[in-house]
């Protein structure tokens with residue numbers, strides 16, 4: 001082999017290696033690249049949409065990072081936090097506290113609820129080590145039942161709800177949709193600026209940036225280090241005197257509290273709250289977005305969050321329209337949404353496994369190449 | 376007069392009626408190095424577990440007698456109490472976080488921290504780690520040990536020896552350390568690493584740290600220890616100064632008879648066809664990379680594979696058996712066997728006793744019977760009785776018990792019954808179970824990797840003899856990998872030496888040690 005040729009092959013190998021290691025995001029970039037021209041949306045429109053959705057979703061997805069660090073996988077515990085956020089919003093709406101104070105108060109109210117739910121979830125997950133993803137999914141179903149019981153039957157009967165606008169006509173229970181007009185986009189609009197026709201919710205982004213800094217800082221704390229240790233080997237961590245169970249519970253509690261905040265940010269942007277379905281798929285979408293961004297079950301970074309939000313939502317915007325143009329059926333969009341998120345999670349998990357195997361194989365490739373060069 | 380650092384008085388321990396330790400009395404002074412030797416199952420590890428306050432001891436009914444530290448009676452409720460009292464222990468198995476660097480592991484849960492406003496409010500666990508102080512603390516500990524290891528290297532990427540040193544550095548980094556217990560630390564080390572470890576033990580003792588050192592390599596004891604304590608069947612049979620004794624004497628005390636290294640009885644190597652042929656094999660096994668190996672194994676022989684640690688000898692069986700990523704061609708009985716598919720190998724009547732008994736060798740929570748018979752049942756449908764015309768297969772409990780019993784006798788596995796759990800056996804006896812498991816498979820071809828690791832001097836000959844008998848009586852071709860050349864020369868017909876990931880040469884076992892030595896260093900990378 002000539003020197004030149006060898007260099008080229010190693011460059012090619014590097015590129016292939018990079019693509020292999022990031023196969024999930026690469027696949028989505030390709031899908032988007034194909035769909036964007038077909039969909040016919042203008043770049044300005046797309047940019048606007050993406051910025052809005054980033055402001056809406058990033059905080060929620062950030063709440064997934066800490067449990068991953070503690071080795072508890074992509075975890076549906078956040079769904080519980082989302083419910084806590086919703087309950088807090090119902091109260092604040094009923095009390096007619098408007099604008100930013102309303103949002104802040106909702107966040108404060110959500111904290112004790114999130115903590116309680118997080119403790120419960122963490123305790124149960126400690127009994128199901130190694131099966132956290134599935135178990136947390138089931139817990140989220142169970143708590144959803146409790147949520148319905150509380151919101152549909154107890155609110156207005158046992159728990160005082162004053163305003164009939166959010167009560168069901170029968171006198172108790174909360175309506176299917178709660179209007180959050182009183183605080184709609186109150187965070188987003190404060191300090192918002194327009195750049196070339198794109199509205200940028202500066203305050204929301206500042207909050208997100210602050211949260212990212214907190215996460216970076218958290219990784220460097222003793223607790224963060226303990227979580228990483230627990231995530232990698234519980235037995236060794238325990239032998240070193242780290243309280244494994246407690247550490248895991250704390251990671252879930254942090255996740256639920258952040259998810260509660262995230263859900264409030266999400267809903268204030270939407271402007272109304274589908275009382276019984278807002279949380280039901282949010283976990284799925286957040287996890288899918290994170291995985292699309294290149295995260296795996298045991299490794300996720302802030303970069304994965306941002307990349308994931310952009311790619312996942314870009315695809316949601318353009319793919320249905322592109323699909324509609326191709327098939328002539330506009331309903332395809334909605335099927336697409338759910339289908340794709342479940343699909344993404346499955347594909348990403350499978351790819352994660354193959355990637356692990358491939359990483360092993362690549363070292364072997366080098367050995368084989370070295371053997372050939374030795375000739 | 377000053378009380379000695381450590382005093383054990385009439386220590387007794389039984390595991391549910393099975394008396395393991397009887398009336399152990401022992402004293403140890405500051406800076407003294409004590410060598411603890413004894414047969415497999417003599418009770419060495421158990422005694423150390425008592426000293427270190429480990430949970431197994433309390434969960435199995437505690438112990439009798441007194442442990443005195445500096446003349447004060449102590450009774451540790453957990454290893455953390457023992458640590459606080461200045462006792463450190465390096466166990467037979469590693470206890471490290473795989474994805475952490477050496478530094479992070481050395482200071483695990485004892486990281487130097489910086490306070491901040493947040494931590495003042497929300498508690499200590501929100502202190503940030505002081506990375507530069509961590510680096511310094513770790514490198515100090517590494518320096519104390521007197522061995523070069525890279526503090527930033529992640530455990531996963533380390534050769535075994537460095538992992539062992541990381542563990543020791545972790546104990547050394549503890550300020551209050553007064554007594555360090557090392558349970559067979561040299562078993563996984565290369566000769567050079569072992570020598571470095573002995574040096575660092577001397578260093579510790581000169582700094583006033585007392586060391587209890589357990590090993591089956593008796594020469595090491597004589598090289599480094601001040602006194603030797605010999606245990607047999609849970610009793611101390613001898614407690615002497617190391618200068619006053621020698622290996623032969625210690626061996627005799629250990630086993631209660633004199634042991635002669637089994638005379639190498641050589642036969643004419645069988646002139647036969649090739650049963651396995653390996654061509655251009657590469658294996659990606661961390662620390663044991665195989666680069667380019669071609670090798671023919673003759674039917675019915677015992678082929679030894681030797682070489683220095685880290686040169687790739689362990690990679691060969693692991694690669695062929697599909698446990699690590701491998702390439703090249705391997706043909707067995709004229710048929711090519713697919714690499715990277717362990718099950719296929721087992722189906723084609725190959726068996727492997729791994730050097731990693733905890734990782735792939737044993738089901739620790741299962742009984743001996745299950746450990747020995749399970750693979751044979753799983754792979755070859757042995758020990759199964761057809762019922763209802765073969766519709767259901769039923770486990771043949773009696774056959775399982777019989778075969779287990781046979782190997783317990785043959786290998787003299789020390790246990791209370793064939794139903795005992797594997798994790799309740801001593802380290803050396805676990806190793807024997809791994810061998811029995813492979814024998815029960817009755818394969819046509821057997822790889823054994825480091826078969827005598829952790830086995831005492833007396834039982835070594837027994838294990839080697841069992842391998843030889845298996846080869847002669849059942850006609851099984853055996854490839855044995857070992858770092859001890861003498862052991863290979865005792866039972867092998869030919870010995871291949873691996874150096875730098877390649878076969879440096881194959882010699883008849885009768886050739887001189889010098890010839891083998893020269894081959895070992897020929898291509899070292």
Ligand SMILES: Nc1ncnc2c1ncn2[C@@H]1O[C@H](COP(=O)(O)OP(=O)(O)OP(=O)(O)O)[C@@H](O)[C@H]1O
Nearest residue numbers: 390395415416417418419420421799800801802803
């Ligand atoms: N948890 C346990 N339950 C029951 N018996 C046990 C348990 N742990 C150890 N034993 C028994 O105690 C005896 C002594 O074991 P120990 O591990 O102390 O031996 P050892 O001297 O360290 O041997 P080796 O050199 O093989 O490591 C053995 O017979 C073993 O079967």
Ligand SMILES: [Mg+2]
Nearest residue numbers: 419420801802
């Ligand atoms: Mg032992």
